């Protein structure tokens with residue numbers, strides 16, 4: 001855990017031109033505080049310690065605006081810039097040396113149980129406001145542009161994705177314009193949660209249809 005914390009501090013120095021020295025970074029870089037608290041909460045979560053890991057996560061969110069579920073697996077040298085509004089779900093997996101900005105969502109679709117959040121391979125960069133939903137895989141060295149939206153699509157390695165829905169505009173350094181392939185993660189049948197539309201909402205929708 002200690003070596004990961006050192007790597008996280010080095011990641012701030014590497015990625016944030018505004019970080020002047022270690023003391024200022026330790027005192028003022030609030031997303032780093034959220035990452036530190038996650039480094040404490042995650043092992044407790046993994047051994048099944050009750051409530052405390054979630055409490056640490058709630059405390060971190062309150063003070064930093066970064067919500068990291070204690071179940072998320074995060075590699076070395078993780079850097080979040082600004083942080084406010086960033087949400088990382090329970091089954092998210094983040095490789096080494098990844099960078100996230102504020103308002104990034106690594107979320108589920110709301111339709112699945114089990115593994116339901118994204119996996120980022122090493123050295124992935126996600127711009128501010130990007131929303132990535134489902135157990136998708138973002139390949140090593142790939143970049144997701146600010147404001148992009150990725151829903152149940154995998155992104156191969158060395159790609160740049162921009163837009164909503166996201167399209168691959170750069171691959172291995174060359175310009176392109178490709179639709180990302182569908183998510184390859186097989187969601188086991190028995191973990192699917194099918195939420196039927198409540199009858200009252202369905203009836204209201206039908207009535208609304210009749211009006212237009």
Ligand SMILES: CC(C)(COP(=O)(O)OP(=O)(O)OC[C@H]1O[C@@H](n2cnc3c(N)ncnc32)[C@H](O)[C@@H]1OP(=O)(O)O)[C@@H](O)C(=O)NCCC(=O)NCCS
Nearest residue numbers: 101126127128143144145146147160161162163169170175
């Ligand atoms: C996507 C990004 C990482 C650049 O990656 P890159 O591989 O260097 O890509 P390029 O700059 O070559 O851009 C490729 C194309 O995508 C477009 N593009 C880049 N970022 C975009 C975005 N966020 N949304 C829409 N289009 C975008 C470029 O205009 C370019 O289009 P063109 O080929 O028609 O000229 C960067 O533009 C980005 O979005 N960074 C996020 C920064 C951020 O969140 N900052 C917050 C600071 S508080």
